[in-house]
Structure formats: structure tokens, C-alpha cells
Amino acid sequence: MVRFLLSRLLRAAVTIVLVVTFAFVVLRLSGDPAQIIMGADAPPEAVDAFRTAWGLDQPVWVQYFHYFGAIASGDLGRSMRDGREAIVLVAERIPATLALTVPALLIKLLLGIPAGIYAALHRNSAVDRALMVAAVAGFTVPSFVLGLLLVLVFAVQLGWLPSGGQESWRHAILPVATLGIGGAAVLARFTRSAMLEVLGQPYIRTASAKGLTWRAVVWSHALPNAAIPTVTIVGFMVGSLIAGAVVVESVFSWPGVGRLMVVAVANRDLAVVQCILLLVAATMVVANLTVDVLYGVLDPRLRTGIRRAGAG
Amino acid sequence: MSAPLLEAEGLVRRYAMRRGLFGRGVEIAAVDGVSLRIEAGRTLGLVGESGCGKSTTGRLVLGLERPDAGSVRFEGRPMPPPGTAEWRRLRARMQMVFQDPLGALDRRLPIGEQIREPLDIHGLLDPAARQARVFDLLHAVGLREDHAARYPHELSGGQRQRAVLARALATGPSLLVADEPISALDVSIQAQVMNLLADIQARFGIAMLFISHDLRAVRQLSHRIAVMYLGRIVEEGEPDAVLHDPAHPYARALVSAIPHPGRAVRRILLPGDPPNPADRPPGCAFHPRCPAAVARCRAESPALKPRADGRLVACHVAQGEAEAPIRQAA
Amino acid sequence: MSGLVAITGLTVAFSGQPALRGVDLAVGRGEAVGLVGESGCGKSVTWLAALGLLPSRAEIGGSVRLEGEELIGAPPARLERVRGGRIAMIFQDPASSLNPVHRVGRQIAEALSLHRGLEGASARAEARRLLDLVGIPDASRRLDAYPHEFSGGQNQRVMIAMALAGRPELLVADEPTTALDVTIQAQILDLLHSLRREFGMALVLISHDLGVVSETCERVAVMYAGRIVEEAPTERIFADPRHPYTRGLLGALPPLAGPKRRLASIPGGVPEPWAMPPGCAFAPRCAAHRPECDRAAPHPLPVAPGHRAACLRATEPAAAEPVPA
Numbered sequence: 001m002v003r004f005l006l007s008r009l010l011r012a013a014v015t016i017v018l019v020v021t022f023a024f025v026v027l028r029l030s031g032d033p034a035q036i037i038m039g040a041d042a043p044p045e046a047v048d049a050f051r052t053a054w055g056l057d058q059p060v061w062v063q064y065f066h067y068f069g070a071i072a073s074g075d076l077g078r079s080m081r082d083g084r085e086a087i088v089l090v091a092e093r094i095p096a097t098l099a100l101t102v103p104a105l106l107i108k109l110l111l112g113i114p115a116g117i118y119a120a121l122h123r124n125s126a127v128d129r130a131l132m133v134a135a136v137a138g139f140t141v142p143s144f145v146l147g148l149l150l151v152l153v154f155a156v157q158l159g160w161l162p163s164g165g166q167e168s169w170r171h172a173i174l175p176v177a178t179l180g181i182g183g184a185a186v187l188a189r190f191t192r193s194a195m196l197e198v199l200g201q202p203y204i205r206t207a208s209a210k211g212l213t214w215r216a217v218v219w220s221h222a223l224p225n226a227a228i229p230t231v232t233i234v235g236f237m238v239g240s241l242i243a244g245a246v247v248v249e250s251v252f253s254w255p256g257v258g259r260l261m262v263v264a265v266a267n268r269d270l271a272v273v274q275c276i277l278l279l280v281a282a283t284m285v286v287a288n289l290t291v292d293v294l295y296g297v298l299d300p301r302l303r304t305g306i307r308r309a310g311a312g
Numbered sequence: 313m314s315a316p317l318l319e320a321e322g323l324v325r326r327y328a329m330r331r332g333l334f335g336r337g338v339e340i341a342a343v344d345g346v347s348l349r350i351e352a353g354r355t356l357g358l359v360g361e362s363g364c365g366k367s368t369t370g371r372l373v374l375g376l377e378r379p380d381a382g383s384v385r386f387e388g389r390p391m392p393p394p395g396t397a398e399w400r401r402l403r404a405r406m407q408m409v410f411q412d413p414l415g416a417l418d419r420r421l422p423i424g425e426q427i428r429e430p431l432d433i434h435g436l437l438d439p440a441a442r443q444a445r446v447f448d449l450l451h452a453v454g455l456r457e458d459h460a461a462r463y464p465h466e467l468s469g470g471q472r473q474r475a476v477l478a479r480a481l482a483t484g485p486s487l488l489v490a491d492e493p494i495s496a497l498d499v500s501i502q503a504q505v506m507n508l509l510a511d512i513q514a515r516f517g518i519a520m521l522f523i524s525h526d527l528r529a530v531r532q533l534s535h536r537i538a539v540m541y542l543g544r545i546v547e548e549g550e551p552d553a554v555l556h557d558p559a560h561p562y563a564r565a566l567v568s569a570i571p572h573p574g575r576a577v578r579r580i581l582l583p584g585d586p587p588n589p590a591d592r593p594p595g596c597a598f599h600p601r602c603p604a605a606v607a608r609c610r611a612e613s614p615a616l617k618p619r620a621d622g623r624l625v626a627c628h629v630a631q632g633e634a635e636a637p638i639r640q641a642a
Numbered sequence: 643m644s645g646l647v648a649i650t651g652l653t654v655a656f657s658g659q660p661a662l663r664g665v666d667l668a669v670g671r672g673e674a675v676g677l678v679g680e681s682g683c684g685k686s687v688t689w690l691a692a693l694g695l696l697p698s699r700a701e702i703g704g705s706v707r708l709e710g711e712e713l714i715g716a717p718p719a720r721l722e723r724v725r726g727g728r729i730a731m732i733f734q735d736p737a738s739s740l741n742p743v744h745r746v747g748r749q750i751a752e753a754l755s756l757h758r759g760l761e762g763a764s765a766r767a768e769a770r771r772l773l774d775l776v777g778i779p780d781a782s783r784r785l786d787a788y789p790h791e792f793s794g795g796q797n798q799r800v801m802i803a804m805a806l807a808g809r810p811e812l813l814v815a816d817e818p819t820t821a822l823d824v825t826i827q828a829q830i831l832d833l834l835h836s837l838r839r840e841f842g843m844a845l846v847l848i849s850h851d852l853g854v855v856s857e858t859c860e861r862v863a864v865m866y867a868g869r870i871v872e873e874a875p876t877e878r879i880f881a882d883p884r885h886p887y888t889r890g891l892l893g894a895l896p897p898l899a900g901p902k903r904r905l906a907s908i909p910g911g912v913p914e915p916w917a918m919p920p921g922c923a924f925a926p927r928c929a930a931h932r933p934e935c936d937r938a939a940p941h942p943l944p945v946a947p948g949h950r951a952a953c954l955r956a957t958e959p960a961a962a963e964p965v966p967a
Contacts, residue, residue, distance in 0.1 A: 212752065224744075503896075
């Protein structure tokens with residue numbers, strides 16, 4: 001187990017380094033931050049001074065090593081716009097994002113998983129078909145379309161809810177719904193197919209042949225097995241708690257990490273963008289690690305995994 | 313004895329196997345010193361249980377895998393390295409048929425095209441003659457010409473195996489390795505395919521390596537049979553000699569396990585499971601399950617060698633080199 | 643021998659296509675009956691239908707009585723008491739028939755709790771005794787093992803232990819040795835035989851292998867295309883088979899002794915459910931086919947005590963048929 005965790009941690013570290021490197025390279029290739037931040041009309045001396053101040057005049061690989069050296073010592077840099085520490089800027093926004101993504105995650109889990117299980121157990125029933133049509137609609141419609149649709153109906157037409165901003169809990173309802181409905185649809189479809197796969201397995205027939213009630217067969221034999229693949233996608237959803245709201249925050253003018261990211265990219269505010277990407281990569285990696293450990297808990301075959309030789 | 317078509321000497325094939333997710337790799341010998349010869353137009357039956365290495369032996373013989381030790385000679389010449397032009401040329405003369413005909417066929421192509429494919433690949437016959445050859449092959453395996461246009465899923469299990477055979481025969485091979493070719497089929501269809509294999513051999517003079525766990529099928533089709541246990545041949549001889557008077561205790565148990573319709577027989581029940589190649593016991597690999605094992609069997613691995621009656625047996629007791637069985641500790 | 647299970651006129655169809663076309667079969671107390679046939683003949687479906695284990699889209703007709711109690715259409719609660727209690731069933735692929743995420747001890751204890759009311763330590767002690775009984779070495783430790791830690795043969799032993807947990811009067815074994823090696827098959831058949839002797843339990847052995855059935859069973863029923871075509875005491879079915887399909891199956895088996903002969907294979911294949919011949923389903927493959935065979939499906943004709951065959955020529959004495967050694 002220790003070996004397993006160590007190898008996973010190593011892999012996680014490599015992932016983070018790759019993500020940060022990728023972001024570094026792409027951002028440096030996509031235009032001159034000094035020019036963008038100072039504006040097109042700025043005098044060349046001012047732009048040059050800005051470059052020198054932020055080390056942008058040095059070769060890219062020197063910048064890269066400086067950057068990594070700083071990260072290693074815990075310094076994630078400062079915003080080029082207002083000079084504040086990037087980590088502080090980002091941290092300020094995290095609660096706002098979590099205020100959307102955590103309730104949305106709860107909706108996904110509490111709506112998506114039961115709906116998927118119900119649909120699988122009542123396969124081809126009217127409810128199953130209706131749920132699956134809804135699920136397909138839910139994940140084929142992009143979140144900005146769904147968000148705008150909800151705004152049109154509930155804010156513009158009915159006037160029940162505000163269309164944007166962060167003044168009260170009522171402002172959160174539409175963005176949370178937008179996030180939650182799409183995710184619940186994905187989860188419902190996934191859970192349904194995982195359940196159907198398990199329900200077709202011979203051990204389900206064995207459990208019935210043993211005399212268990214159908215309810216007991218589902219609860220103690222089907223669900224624990226269907227949980228194994230479902231954990232992957234739930235882990236992915238947990239991993240995107242920070243980064244999963246970029247579009248929705250923009251649509252609803254919600255001042256979270258996602259909006260900060262959009263603004264920072266537009267401004268080539270390198271330190272801020274890199275800081276967010278690092279954070280996103282770290283949450284993803286932690287979520288994946290948790291999924292791997294959960295696999296081991298849920299599936300005894302992975303724990304001991306002594307496979308008999310099968311060479312015929 | 314005429315010069316054999318195929319001669320394999322001391323074949324060894326090892327695999328690295330990991331035990332579990334966190335375990336360290338161990339090396340297992342799937343095939344551990346197998347020698348065999350197949351004469352032109354004759355069939356060698358290779359019998360054994362899962363994990364005994366019979367399928368690996370089949371792949372080694374065809375050169376689909378390279379042995380870690382030992383050699384294969386085909387028509388007196390050593391097998392060229394896999395992937396070379398010479399090997400490909402040779403492969404047209406040796407074909408393989410597997411257990412699962414549906415898996416062996418391409419679902420998206422009509423079987424006529426699949427039978428024709430080897431002719432295209434090896435550039436045999438001129439293109440115009442190839443279609444006629446396809447029809448000939450279909451007839452030879454008992455299919456009709458209109459079957460050529462059908463897709464694999466439109467055929468029954470038996471018909472699919474016939475199509476696979478037709479494709480294997482397309483290049484006019486002189487050796488056919490058939491790995492459990494009938495075990496996925498129903499009893500009545502098994503008989504059809506066994507008859508077909510016998511007909512094909514009689515008509516085209518093809519030599520066969522017939523790999524099976526089914527002793528009845530092996531007797532029906534083979535001129536010699538070899539019994540494998542844990543990567544080694546433990547007994548080899550004429551089919552009726554081995555079946556009626558098996559010398560090796562494992563062969564004896566296998567023979568006694570054959571169900572006899574309408575006749576009760578006394579079975580030799582072997583204790584334990586089929587062995588795991590990763591846990592090869594010292595000495596004779598069979599000794600932990602052997603009712604006749606003596607002290608020597610635990611220490612020394614018996615060699616496969618001829619007895620006075622010409623049968624090859626790898627057993628200290630059957631060779632009369634050891635006596636007085638000890639009681640097995642359970 | 644008093645009747646335990648009586649199946650009469652059992653039919654099953656899946657979306658209108660028949661899988662069983664009227665099966666009549668009786669199993670006496672303590673009796674061992676073999677059910678033989680090729681894939682798709684309905685031998686497994688018969689017993690899955692009897693125990694209510696088919697998916698709900700299966701259309702089931704006819705009757706299955708367990709000592710007079712009707713099982714077809716019975717309420718779920720009553721079926722659940724029968725399943726694993728009075729009638730237990732084991733299946734072909736033991737490795738995938740056990741739940742991979744539960745310890746085998748728990749899977750056995752579940753049946754003990756359902757049918758014997760045993761819980762906790764007493765369930766565990768009984769589960770250990772059952773594992774011992776079916777020949778799993780070191781049973782108390784192995785209770786905590788998972789199915790993937792057992793070999794195929796051991797998993798089938800665990801399945802048998804689980805089946806025995808409810809002290810069944812009938813064990814239905816559906817191809818219990820097909821997925822196993824020959825020497826392991828011998829072990830499992832031997833185990834079933836000795837358990838039956840010990841507990842006086844009736845056994846239905848479903849198999850494609852006439853040889854396997856003949857050694858274990860007193861009576862054999864041969865199925866073809868959703869019907870039983872011949873039924874007889876085991877000795878008779880081999881000594882004097884009357885249905886051409888039974889003869890075909892016997893002739894298709896390669897002999898172990900005597901001169902090698904061409905196998906008497908049955909031409910063609912099993913008819914598809916949507917293209918059943920109007921009369922005898924075997925007629926298109928039958929060497930003794932006559933025009934009247936196509937008029938209606940033949941009824942089983944009594945040939946001798948306990949021997950029936952559904953063939954118009956069943957009562958004509960058979961030509962000397964070579965029965966494989």
C-alpha cells in the first residue's frame with residue numbers, strides 16, 4: 001500500500017509540473033503581457049521598464065526556472081495589475097466559487113445517482129425513458145445555453161429571480177441550478193449504465209436464487225458493485241469544484257475563481273493565471289488520488305489482486 | 313521414420329508475471345522444455361488442462377512467439393525470425409485455427425473476402441483465379457458458394473469454424489495448428505467439424521497439431537498423442553496405447569476422468585487444483601497430487617524417456633526406477 | 643418415489659419467440675435427473691422459469707408444482723422462500739456467479755440467515771462447517787477470503803456450500819462443471835454424488851454432456867428446441883435410444899476404443915425460434931424423416947416403463963446402434 005501511494009504521489013507531482021509548464025509556455029506564446037497590460041498606446045520606454053520590472057526581458061527558460069524556484073519556496077508571484085500576491089487574490093475568490101459548486105455537487109449526487117438507479121431498475125419504463133431524454137438534454141445543452149435559458153425564463157419572463165450578481169442567496173439559485181442540472185444528467189446516465197451492467201452479471205442471479213428479496217439483491221449485491229465505476233466520475237466532479245464554474249460564473253457575473261481566471265487570461269496576468277491553474281491541477285490530482293484509494297476500498301480484487309496464471 | 317515436417321527441440325517460454333497490484337514480478341515458465349515432432353500428413357494431439365502450456369506450445373511451433381530456449385525446424389530448416397520476409401513466406405505454409413471462430417473473423421467483412429485475403433496478402437494465384445479458389449475452399453469445408461457473401465454473424469457457430477478453416481486452407485498449408493477448435497461448439501456440431509478435419513487431412517495431406525482438453529476428440533483425430541502437465545510433456549505415444557494403458561499417473565487420472573455414457577467407472581480423483589505455473593513444485597511437478605509419488609519424486613524431476621515398449625514417459629515410478637509409494641500427507 | 647416437483651406444459655417466450663414449447667418433467671424426492679441438450683434447447687430456461695429467475699419480459703405459461711404448491715405466478719414472498727430454501731441452484735461459471743466484493747463467508751451466511759434464521763457467530767460456525775463439508779481446506783480462514791482468491795473448482799465448491807445452506811430438497815446444477823478442467827470436473831461430480839447420498843437431496847443436473855449426466859443420474863431427459871424429446875432411465879437411454887436426436891447425440895461422441903470410424907454427425911443446425919418447423923422440430927435434420935413428421939409435433943409415446951420418446955417411430959425397435967464405449 002505504501003508503495004502504491006508513493007507511486008501515485010510521484011505521478012501526481014509530475015502531473016502538476018506538466019500542467020504548470022504547459023500554462024507557462026502557452027501564456028508566453030500568446031502575446032506580450034507588457035504590451036497588453038500597459039495598453040497599445042503606452043510609450044515604449046514604459047513598456048520596457050515594465051518588462052524589466054517583471055523579468056519579462058529575460059530568456060523564457062530563465063523566467064521558467066525563476067518561476068519554479070519561486071513556487072518551490074512557496075511564492076506564487078504577484079498580480080501584474082495591482083501588485084497584490086496572486087495567492088491572496090485567488091484565495092479571496094474561492095468561497096464565492098464554492099458557494100456555487102458545493103450546492104451544485106450535492107444536487108448532482110442527490111439527483112443524478114438516485115435517478116440513474118431508478119432508471120436502471122425500471123428499464124424501458126416510461127419513467128426511464130423520460131429520465132434518459134432529460135439526461136441527454138441535460139448534458140448535450142452547453143452550460144451557457146442552459147444558464148441563459150434559465151435567466152430568460154426565471155429572471156426575464158417570470159421575474160422571480162435575479163439574473164446576475166452576488167447580493168443574496170437568491171442570486172445563487174440560477175447558477176447553482178445551471179451547474180447542478182447538467183452534472184446530474186451526466187451522473188444519471190453513467191449510474192444507469194453501471195447499474196445495468198451489474199444487474200446483468202451472474203452473481204445477481206445467484207443472489208436471487210438464494211432467496212433474497214429484490215430489494216436486498218439491489219442494495220447489498222448490485223449497488224456496491226455499481227459504485228466502483230461511478231466513483232470515477234464523482235471523483236472528477238469533486239476535482240472540478242474549483243474550476244468547474246468558469247462559464248457559469250461569467251454568465252451570471254458571479255465573482256468567483258472562474259471569473260478571475262477569465263479576466264486574468266484576457267489581461268495576461270501571468271502570475272494569477274498560473275496560480276489558478278496550479279490550484280485546479282492540485283484539486284484534480286487530490287481527487288484522483290482519493291478515487292484510487294476508494295477503488296481499493298470498494299474492490300477487493302484490487303487490494304489483494306492475486307491473479308492466477310492463465311496461460312493455456 | 314521419415315524426416316519430420318516439423319521438429320521442435322527443448323522449447324522454453326517464460327513470462328514475467330506480476331502478482332497483484334503491489335507485488336513484485338515473478339518469472340513463470342509456461343513451456344518448460346518441450347520437444348515434439350510432427351510428420352507430414354499426420355496429427356499430433358496435445359492434451360492437458362488449462363495452464364499446462366499447450367496453447368503456448370502451439371504458438372511457439374508457428375513462430376508466433378519466440379522461444380527463450382530451444383529451436384523449431386520446419387522441413388529440416390530452422391525457423392526464421394518472426395517478421396522477416398522468409399518467415400512470412402513460411403507462414404503461408406503453416407496456419408492456425410482457434411477456439412472462438414467469431415473472434416477470429418472480422419465482423420465487418422463477408423467471409424468470402426476473408427477467405428480470399430490470404431491469397432491477396434501472399435500474392436498467390438492471379439487475381440482472376442482467386443475467386444474460383446474461394447469457391448473451391450468453401451466446397452472443401454462444406455459451405456455453399458452463396459455463403460461467401462455472408463457476414464460472420466449470419467452464420468452458425470459450426471459454419472463460422474468452417475469459414476475459419478477455409479481461410480486457413482487458402483494458402484495450401486502443409487501444417488495446421490488447431491487450438492481447441494471444437495470446444496466452443498455443440499456436441500452435434502463438434503462431430504461435424506471433427507469429420508471435416510479428418511476429411512481435410514485425407515484430401516490435402518496436411519499435418520496437424522491438434523490441441524485439446526478432450527481426450528475423445530484427440531483420439532478421434534490423432535496419430536500420436538502427447539499429454540502435457542505444467543509446461544512439460546509427461547507422456548507420449550500411440551493414442552490407443554496411452555488411452556487404454558496410461559503409464560503416467562497424471563495421464564491415468566485424465567483418462568479415468570473421461571465420462572462414459574451408460575457405464576459407471578471408478579475414477580482416480582486427484583486432490584487439489586490444476587497447478588499454478590508460478591508455484592512449480594520441486595522435483596516432479598505432479599508429485600503433490602500424485603497417488604503414486606515416492607520420496608525421489610519430491611527431489612528429482614523425471615526426464616521424458618522411452619520405456620521398453622517405446623512409450624515416452626516422464627515418471628520415476630512408471631519407469632520402474634522407484635518403488636514403494638509413500639502415504640501422501642493431506 | 644413420491645413426486646417433489648411436477649412441471650406440466652411449461653412454456654416460455656421472449657418477445658413472442660418461443661424458448662420453451664411445452665415441457666413436462668417430474669422430479670421425485672431424492673431422485674437424480676439429468677437434463678441434456680445443446681445450447682438454446684431450453685434446459686436452463688426450464689429451471690430459471692420454475693424459480694421465477696427469468697427477466698420480467700419473459701412470457702411464462704403452464705405449471706410448476708412443488709408438492710402441489712404452484713410456483714408459476716406465485717407471489718414474490720412465496721418464491722423467495724422456495725429459492726435457496728427448498729430448491730437451490732448453482733450455475734456454470736462459478737467465478738462470476740459469486741459476488742466479487744463480498745467475502746465468501748458473508749455470502750454463505752446470507753443464505754443461512756434467510757432460510758435458517760442463523761446470525762452472527764452461529765451463522766459463521768455453520769458457514770465454516772459447510773465449507774468443510776464441500777472440501778475447502780482451512781475453512782475457518784477461507785471464510786474471510788474473496789471469490790477471486792479461490793480457483794474455479796473451489797468457487798464451485800463455495801457455490802455448493804451456499805446452496806446447501808438452506809438444506810434444499812432439490813439442487814438444480816446448471817452445467818456445474820462445464821467451465822472447469824477435466825480433473826476438477828471429476829472432483830465436483832464426486833462431491834455432488836456424495837452430498838446427495840448423505841442428505842437424500844434430489845438433483846437435477848443440466849448438462850450438454852451425456853457422459854457427465856449418465857454417471858450421476860438415474861433418469862435422463864433429452865431436450866431439443868424447447869421440448870423434451872426423450873426421457874428414460876439412464877441405462878435405457880444408452881442401451882435403447884428411440885429418438886433419432888438422442889441417437890445422433892450418442893453417435894456424435896467419439897469412441898474411446900475400437901476402430902476409428904467416421905462420426906455419425908447430425909447434419910445442419912438447431913432451428914431458430916422464429917423459424918420452427920411446423921411438425922417435429924427435428925424433422926429437417928432427421929435421417930428417418932417421413933411426410934407425416936411435418937404435420938404436427940409428435941406426442942411422447944411410451945416405449946417401456948419410464949421410457950417415452952416424442953417420435954412417430956419411437957415404438958419401432960431400433961436397428962443395432964453402436965453405443966460409444
